[in-house]
Amino acid sequence: MLEVSQVTAGYGAFTALWDVSLRVASGEAVAVVGPNGAGKTTLLRAISGLIAPRAGRITFEGTQLAGRPAYDIVAHGIAHVPEGRRLFPLLTVAENLKMGAFLPSARAHFRESLERVHTLFPVLAERRLQRAGSLSGGEQQMLAVGRALMSRPKLILFDEPSMGLAPVMVLRLFDLIGRVREEGYTILVVEQNVRQVLKLVDRAYLLEVGRIKVEGRAADLAEQDFVRQAYVGL
Amino acid sequence: MIDPIFILEAVVNGILLGGVLALLALGLNLIFGVIDIVWIAYVDLVALCMYAVYFLVALYGWPLWLAGVGSIGVGALLGVLVHLLIITPILSSPPINQLLATGGLLFFIQSVATLLWSTDHRSLRVDLPTIELGGIFISFTRLLAFGLSILAMTALYLFLKRTYTGTAIRAVSQDREAIALMGARPQRLYLVTSAVGGAMAGVAGALLIIQYAVHPYFGGAFGPLTFMICVLGGLGNMVGAFFAAFIMAQIISVGGVMVSTEMGYVIAFVVFIVLMFVRPGGIFAKRG
Amino acid sequence: MTALRVVGLVALAAIVLVPFLPLGAAQEYIWHVIIQIFLWSLVGNAWSLMGRFGLVSLGHGAFLGVGAYATVLFWNFFGMTPWLGATLAVLLTVAFALVVAYPCSRFQVVGHYFGLVTLAVGEVIRLLIVAERDWTGGSLGVSLKTVSTASDWWTLQFADKRVFYYVGMAAWLFGLWVWWRVDRSMARSAMEAIGEDETAAASVGIRVTRFKMGITALSAALTALGGALLALYLAYANPDTLSGIGVSLRIVFAVVLGGMYSLLGPFVGTALTIALSEYLRIYFGIKLIGIAETIYGLLLIIFIIFLPAGIYGSIADALRRRLTRSPAVVART
Numbered sequence: 090m091l092e093v094s095q096v097t098a099g100y101g102a103f104t105a106l107w108d109v110s111l112r113v114a115s116g117e118a119v120a121v122v123g124p125n126g127a128g129k130t131t132l133l134r135a136i137s138g139l140i141a142p143r144a145g146r147i148t149f150e151g152t153q154l155a156g157r158p159a160y161d162i163v164a165h166g167i168a169h170v171p172e173g174r175r176l177f178p179l180l181t182v183a184e185n186l187k188m189g190a191f192l193p194s195a196r197a198h199f200r201e202s203l204e205r206v207h208t209l210f211p212v213l214a215e216r217r218l219q220r221a222g223s224l225s226g227g228e229q230q231m232l233a234v235g236r237a238l239m240s241r242p243k244l245i246l247f248d249e250p251s252m253g254l255a256p257v258m259v260l261r262l263f264d265l266i267g268r269v270r271e272e273g274y275t276i277l278v279v280e281q282n283v284r285q286v287l288k289l290v291d292r293a294y295l296l297e298v299g300r301i302k303v304e305g306r307a308a309d310l311a312e313q314d315f316v317r318q319a320y321v322g323l
Numbered sequence: 324m325i326d327p328i329f330i331l332e333a334v335v336n337g338i339l340l341g342g343v344l345a346l347l348a349l350g351l352n353l354i355f356g357v358i359d360i361v362w363i364a365y366v367d368l369v370a371l372c373m374y375a376v377y378f379l380v381a382l383y384g385w386p387l388w389l390a391g392v393g394s395i396g397v398g399a400l401l402g403v404l405v406h407l408l409i410i411t412p413i414l415s416s417p418p419i420n421q422l423l424a425t426g427g428l429l430f431f432i433q434s435v436a437t438l439l440w441s442t443d444h445r446s447l448r449v450d451l452p453t454i455e456l457g458g459i460f461i462s463f464t465r466l467l468a469f470g471l472s473i474l475a476m477t478a479l480y481l482f483l484k485r486t487y488t489g490t491a492i493r494a495v496s497q498d499r500e501a502i503a504l505m506g507a508r509p510q511r512l513y514l515v516t517s518a519v520g521g522a523m524a525g526v527a528g529a530l531l532i533i534q535y536a537v538h539p540y541f542g543g544a545f546g547p548l549t550f551m552i553c554v555l556g557g558l559g560n561m562v563g564a565f566f567a568a569f570i571m572a573q574i575i576s577v578g579g580v581m582v583s584t585e586m587g588y589v590i591a592f593v594v595f596i597v598l599m600f601v602r603p604g605g606i607f608a609k610r611g
Numbered sequence: 612m613t614a615l616r617v618v619g620l621v622a623l624a625a626i627v628l629v630p631f632l633p634l635g636a637a638q639e640y641i642w643h644v645i646i647q648i649f650l651w652s653l654v655g656n657a658w659s660l661m662g663r664f665g666l667v668s669l670g671h672g673a674f675l676g677v678g679a680y681a682t683v684l685f686w687n688f689f690g691m692t693p694w695l696g697a698t699l700a701v702l703l704t705v706a707f708a709l710v711v712a713y714p715c716s717r718f719q720v721v722g723h724y725f726g727l728v729t730l731a732v733g734e735v736i737r738l739l740i741v742a743e744r745d746w747t748g749g750s751l752g753v754s755l756k757t758v759s760t761a762s763d764w765w766t767l768q769f770a771d772k773r774v775f776y777y778v779g780m781a782a783w784l785f786g787l788w789v790w791w792r793v794d795r796s797m798a799r800s801a802m803e804a805i806g807e808d809e810t811a812a813a814s815v816g817i818r819v820t821r822f823k824m825g826i827t828a829l830s831a832a833l834t835a836l837g838g839a840l841l842a843l844y845l846a847y848a849n850p851d852t853l854s855g856i857g858v859s860l861r862i863v864f865a866v867v868l869g870g871m872y873s874l875l876g877p878f879v880g881t882a883l884t885i886a887l888s889e890y891l892r893i894y895f896g897i898k899l900i901g902i903a904e905t906i907y908g909l910l911l912i913i914f915i916i917f918l919p920a921g922i923y924g925s926i927a928d929a930l931r932r933r934l935t936r937s938p939a940v941v942a943r944t
Contacts, residue, residue: 139503177502180497184493191505418723419662419726420915426911427907427909433904546856592734596711599728
C-alpha cells in the first residue's frame with residue numbers, strides 16, 4: 090500500500106533521513122523504532138507532507154506523493170496523528186473531531202464516522218463540549234486518534250503515541266491502537282517504547298541516525314538482541 | 324452639575340456607539356487573531372466602503388439597503404486584495420515591517436482618496452425620526468445602526484462557531500500544521516479570514532456613513548480608537564474587544580457630555596494608557 | 612576606506628558652503644528646503660535610535676508636538692527666550708517620555724502592543740493640543756510672536772535664512788554625533804541583546820528597564836529639539852503638522868526608506884521624501900493634491916516588501932561586501 094523508496098529528507102542544512110526505504114502492505118501494522126533523534130518523526134512528516142523529501146519516492150496505492158502538501162496527502166487517505174498530539178486546545182472535543190472530517194469526502198460520512206469514534210472512545214462522547222486543552226493526557230491521545238479516524242483514512246501514522254503518558258495509560262493506549270487495527274485500518278507506528286509496540290505490530294524497522302539498520306517480523310525481533318540494540322541506542 | 328437626564332442620554336448613546344465600535348474592532352481582531360498581523364489601515368478600508376455606499380446612493384441612485392449589501396462585497400474584495408498583494412509577501416517579516424507595510428497602505432488610501440474625491444466631507448442624509456423615551460432623545464438612525472451591528476456580529480459568531488470553515492479559521496490560529504493535516508489549506512483560510520474581515524469593514528462602513536461624514540482622514544479619527552479597543556480587550560480576543568468597545572464608548576460619550584467632545588476622547592485614551600500599564604495583555608487577557 | 616572618507620568630507624564641505632554658492636533667484640527656496648531636511652533628519656535619527664532596537668514607536672509626533680508647542684507657548688505667553696524655552700521644552704518632553712516609558716519597560720510592552728500604545732500617546736497629545744484651543748489655537752495652530760524684522764539671537768528669530776541654515780545644520784550634525792556615540796557604546800550591544808530576547812538579557816545582568824528608558828529619553832530629547840527648532844524656524848505650529856499619527860508615520864517612512872540601521876540612512880530617506888514632495892508640488896501645482904502621499908504610500912509598501920534595509924542601508928551593505936572581499940568572513944545577519 091505504502092512504499093517509501095530511498096527517501097532523503099531534513100531541515101535546512103541538516104539531513105535527518107538518508108536513503109530510507111520501507112513498505113507497508115494493506116492491512117498490516119508496521120512499527121519504526123529507534124532512539125531519540127533517529128529521524129522517526131521526520132519520516133512520518135515526509136510521508137504526510139509536512140516536509141518535502143529531498144530525494145526518493147513515496148508511493149501510496151500507486152500514486153506518487155512525495156513533495157505534495159499535507160492537505161493533499163490526507164485527501165489520498167493517509168492520516169497523521171502527530172507527535173505531541175497537536176490538538177486544537179481552545180476548541181472543544183466535538184469541534185476537534187469535526188475538524189478531523191474537514192475533507193469533503195469525510196464530511197459526507199460525518200455522522201457515521203462520529204458514531205464509530207464514540208463507540209471506540211466513549212469518553213469522547215461524554216466530554217463533547219469540553220475544551221481539548223483541559224483533557225487528561227490519555228484522553229487527549231484518544232481524541233487525537235479519533236480525530237484522525239474522522240478523515241476516513243486507509244493508512245494511519247502514529248507518531249510516538251505513548252509519549253508523555255503514564256505507564257498504565259500506555260497499556261490502554263496500545264490496546265486501543267490494536268482495536269483500531271482490528272477495525273481494518275493499516276497502521277504505521279513510530280515509537281520509542283519498543284517492547285510494547287512489538288506486541289502490537291506484524292513487522293518492524295529499526296531506524297538509527299537516519300538509516301534503516303534492521304528490518305524483520307515483530308515476533309523475530311522481539312528477542313533480546315534487537316531490543317537491546319534499540320535501547321542502547323538511546 | 325449637569326442634569327442627570329443628559330447623563331442618562333449619554334449612557335444610552337454610549338451603548339449605541341459601542342455597538343458600532345465593537346463591529347469595527349471585531350473585524351480587525353479577527354484578522355490579527357488568525358493571521359497575526361495588525362492592519363493599521365483597517366479603518367481606512369472602512370472609509371473606502373463608506374465612500375462606496377455614498378457614491379452608490381448619491382451618484383447611481385441605489386436604495387440604501389442595496390448599497391449596504393454592495394458595501395459588504397466591496398469590503399470583502401478589498402480584504403482579499405490587501406491580503407494577496409500586501410500581506411502575503413510579508414507574512415514572515417518582523418513585526419515592524421508588517422506594521423509599516425500596512426501603515427504605508429494607510430498613507431496610500433488616504434492620499435488616493437484626497438486625489439480622487441478631495442477633502443470634502445460627504446454624508447448621506449437619512450431622514451429618520453428621533454424617538455423619545457422617558458425624556459431622553461434617541462436617534463433612530465443610531466438605534467438602527469446598533470441593531471444591525473449586533474446582527475452582523477451574531478452572524479460572524481455563528482460563522483465561526485458552526486461552520487466548517489469558520490471552525491477551521493479558529494483552528495488555524497491555534498495550530499497551523501495540524502489543520503493542514505486535516506485537509507484544510509492554511510493559505511486559503513487566511514484568505515477567507517481577510518475576506519470576512521473586509522466584509523465586516525463593509526458592514527461597518529454602511530452603518531457609519533449614515534451617522535458620520537466621510538473624508539479622506541476619517542481613518543485618522545476612528546483608527547486609533549479602534550486599535551485601542553482591540554488592545555484593551557486583548558489583541559486577538561474577540562470577546563474582550565466586544566466589551567472593551569462598550570467601555571470606551573461609555574467613557575467617550577459620558578465624558579463628552581460632562582466636559583467636551585475632545586476631552587471625552589482624551590479621557591478615554593488616557594484611561595487606555597493607564598489600563599495598558601495595569602494589564603499589558605489587555606483587561607481580559609486570555610492568550611498566553 | 613579612505614576614499615569614502617574623502618568623499619564624505621567633500622560632501623560635508625559642499626553642504627557647509629551652500630549658503631555662499633550663487634544659486635540664483637531660487638536660493639532662498641533651496642535653503643528653506645535644506646533646512647527642513649536638516650531638522651527632519653534630526654528627528655529621523657532620533658526615531659531610529661529606538662526603531663533600530665525594535666522599539667517601534669508610532670507616536671513620535673507626541674515628542675515633536677510637546678517640544679514645538681512648549682517652546683512657542685513659553686515665548687508667546689511668558690516672553691521666555693527660546694534658549695531657555697526650548698531647553699525647558701526638551702526637558703518637559705523627556706519627563707513625559709520617561710513617564711510613558713517606565714510602565715512600558717517595566718511591564719514588557721513590546722512589539723505590536725508597544726506600537727499601538729505609542730500611537731495612542733501620539734493621539735492623546737494631538738487631541739490635547741486641539742482641545743486646549745484657548746492657549747494653543749486648536750486646529751488652526753499658533754504663530755510665534757514676532758519681535759521685529761531684524762535678526763535677533765535672544766529670540767532666535769532671524770530675518771536671514773542663512774543663520775537658520777547653520778543652526779539647522781549644527782543640530783543635525785549634533786544628532787548624528789549622538790547616534791554615532793550610541794552606535795559605538797555598550798548601550799548598543801545591550802539594546803540589541805534586549806531586542807533579541809529580553810528575558811535572556813535580564814538574566815545576564817543587563818538592566819533592561821534602565822536601558823530602554825534611557826534610549827527613549829534620548830530619542831525624545833532629540834525629537835523635541837527638532838520640534839522646537841522647526842517651530843522657531845517656521846514661526847508656526849500646527850497640531851497636524853507637528854503631532855498626530857500622520858507625522859509619526861511620515862517620520863518612520865523616511866527612516867525606513869533610507870535605512871534604519873545606518874547613520875546616514877534617516878538623512879537619505881528624509882532628503883528623498885522632502886525632495887520628492889517638493890518636486891511633486893512644483894510639478895503638479897495645486898492641481899493634484901495628495902499625489903505625493905500616494906506615491907509615498909506606494910513606495911513605502913514596495914520598500915518594505917523588497918528592500919527592508921532601505922535604500923541607503925542596502926547600498927551600504929552592498930558596498931561593504933564589495934570592499935571587504937574576504938571569503939573567510941561569515942555574513943553578519
